[in-house]
Amino acid sequence: MSHAKKKSPATVQSGLTMADLAKLAGVSKITVSRALGESPLVTTETRERIQALARKHGYKLNVSARNLRLRRSHTVAVIVEMKPSSSRTMWDPYPLSLLGGISQELTSAGYSVLLTTRHDAANAAVQAADGLILLGQGVHQDAVRLYDRMGLPMVVWGAESGQDSHIVVGSDNRQSGISVAERFLSIGRRHPVFIGNSDHPEMAQRLHGFVDELAGHGIKPLLLQRVDWTLESGVDAVRSLFNRKVRFDSIFACSDLLAMGAIRALVELGMSVPNDVSVVGYDDTPHGASFLPPLSTVRQNWQEGGVLLARKVLALIDGQPVASQMLPTNLVVRAT
Amino acid sequence: MSHAKKKSPATVQSGLTMADLAKLAGVSKITVSRALGESPLVTTETRERIQALARKHGYKLNVSARNLRLRRSHTVAVIVEMKPSSSRTMWDPYPLSLLGGISQELTSAGYSVLLTTRHDAANAAVQAADGLILLGQGVHQDAVRLYDRMGLPMVVWGAESGQDSHIVVGSDNRQSGISVAERFLSIGRRHPVFIGNSDHPEMAQRLHGFVDELAGHGIKPLLLQRVDWTLESGVDAVRSLFNRKVRFDSIFACSDLLAMGAIRALVELGMSVPNDVSVVGYDDTPHGASFLPPLSTVRQNWQEGGVLLARKVLALIDGQPVASQMLPTNLVVRAT
């Protein structure tokens, strides 16, 4: 019966199995499996013969079958927080760069990248994943905890919260805050303002670094809480400072958009950047570099972050010990 | 022998199979399969009983096993062109929005989204996919052809080239060009300039629409070829126009960055926007909306595009007839 499968080789879309290859090579299935799997159990000669045969006939491994037998999916699920509207995350470039790094690293390790949004993550395929990478979960610590309970190897992009059981990879937000503070101090600024959302873990870290470093010099910055990271929000923030007649000479904004908005408002209000007020943004977006005046900002290395995220999950899957890690950032000093 | 598997239910990580469920319910595996698969072949009563049991014990379908048996992967591979450096595609927001739409639609149809970069696409998992979606392949028609040969259902984001065998979904670039032309004509502009890369299929379509519509009014726009879509490139373009003493009164730039660069150069050269020169950009980036003056631009609906891409692949996989489709764009008239 099983010999009755006479598929015309070109008709059926590459329906070549190991059994077929085995017959062609005059060996058994298992030998084919070993030959293709670089097992040392077969002669170099047979291995090469079979590999050549496989190449010639365009043999393709059936991933499902292998995964079934091996009881692993060779898949890492990447869960991205994507809000449906034009909110920040949706427009921000960073997930894509991160994704690039992740995809590159995982694929070259023979893993697949399964992309899902937070809402869909109950998916059977996600639950079958060998590991999990969470992106953009910043505000949703509860979501993180939810996935944590799935018991899978998991790495999260974001800020270290100290109390979490999972591995975190992110930019060194705290150090960023310190660097900006140092910069402000070095150019003699004494009345700094921080614009951002302190409820957001990553921004909170920046704030802490900023505050702590300044405190060492007896300076207490003003926190201007802003939930939106839009340009308008930056404009608005500076106006409110002005209306409240607050004295300030430097601004650390948590996004380039906020920073540019702030600068615009400053200029409108007759102040000079950077003479009267220094401004530093965050993210090093292309707009910032071309802004007038060119924006000083903090740059994160997304690509490398993605690679690191991937390496950590793989190590976890492999049972190796893994630690959280924060990537250094660069303070890019331009004109502001 | 096969009865010897006594796994302690809590120890093994959710190692519950249909066979286990069957034993618990006192039925056969196949009945469980049918009950969970909403098959009409089982009584409503048993179906519900088994579903409840499955929920209670946290049963999880083994995707590999099902895919193996069904000879399909229930997976659509999304191949994204991601250049390693800080090139446009890397930073552009659009792939993420597209990805959002794709992921949403595919996941809710029970499919998985396999993310890969162009380089990794020889991957076994990709070749096992039931369908392919290509993003950001704009310039690389050769790449498209390569995947086309895999013989999988395939949908490409981009511009319709007329000679291709595959399905294309994209924004109606040609209509966009027409709309901008109409706009320029309606406000009495007679010396329009197009800034962009005519080698890029999507931009070429915009150019054609633009040129054709203007030709109907006896006007021939000037094409300013620019490979980079940066702000600097826009500045540079306008300067070169100025140096060549070209007369112009309107600019259609193929990206918001180009447009903003152009405007900056215009202002520097003492011209007024929009009094002397009208400018329209492309993409409706958040920066553009907040630009001073607020940028007029063409908006594409990425999210919807993603959903549409997904629906088309699914239809193709399903064997239904499918046609290419171009999504309408919106000309957002602001101050420029």
Place this chain on the structure above:
DNA sequence: CGAGCGAATGATATCGATATCAAGATATCG
């Protein structure tokens, strides 16, 4: 020269789900 050893290969069972066909239970009809 035969026991014993290692290298290379193979036969079989198995991973977990579903298609197919068979069979038992129940209902319907003349």
Place this chain on the structure above:
DNA sequence: CGATATCTTGATATCGATATCATTCGCTCG
């Protein structure tokens, strides 16, 4: 009331790869 149609369930084979144990063959060494 018996026969056939319908409904529900089950036994078995199967998808394609790999782990395990068995087997074959050639070779070394006492």
